[in-house]
Amino acid sequence: DQQVKQNSPSLSVQEGRISILNCDYTNSMFDYFLWYKKYPAEGPTFLISISSIKDKNEDGRFTVFLNKSAKHLSLHIVPSQPGDSAVYFCAASAGGSNYKLTFGKGTLLTVNP
Amino acid sequence: DGGITQSPKYLFRKEGQNVTLSCEQNLNHDAMYWYRQDPGQGLRLIYYSQIVNDFQKGDIAEGYSVSREKKESFPLTVTSAQKNPTAFYLCASRLHSGNTIYFGEGSWLTVV
Secondary structure, eight states, rough: OOOOSOOOOOEEEESSSSEEEEEEEETTOEEEEEEEETTSSSOOEEEEEEEEOOSSSTTEEEEEEEETTTTTEEEEESSSGGOEEEEEEEEOOOSSOOOEEEEOOOEEEEOOO | OOHHHHHSSSEEETTTTTEEEEEEEEEEOSSEEEEEEEEETTTEEEEEEEEEEEEEEEEEOOOEEEOOSSSSBEEEEEOOOOOOEEEEEEEEOOOTTOOOOOOOOOOOEEOO
């Protein structure tokens, strides 16, 4: 049973435009959400996160939106740059003493010059 | 430099052999994790440890073993019981007071 779902395996956008990556979750106990960026044969790099007490968090070109009632979050990248081309993973945690992350399967973003 | 070091980067193993992947961190992080990545499968949790001398099974622990004798080290052994060991293995760590898990560069294991 997949608790974190990224339904779009891939997304292609033009340089300078907005990239929107989506993520859905089913576990209502999840209270912290993270986005990671990953290049082939490298470890994931932390990008941005959001707590369930917020509905938006912004860091430069990256903004994450959380809709708890819909159990949905999205990552917006504006403006998109060719260097943003990578696989993006959504992850969630339920907190507590046994802290761990559950990941989605990832979305491959390609930003075309 | 502070960080998480995984070794070796590339490893080949014959069927029936056990192999151990090393993970060392000098971030003074309390918790450590092992994930596995397969194409189209995302990252799946193998084992994790919140404190020295304690660890818990993740979602796909069968065929793997770990130890946590030191805070900075969390080696993963892939045993011959693991049915499909060829994958990209990722070690990670976290401060107890933080919510972000940080990853190493990964190790490729290929069974030949």
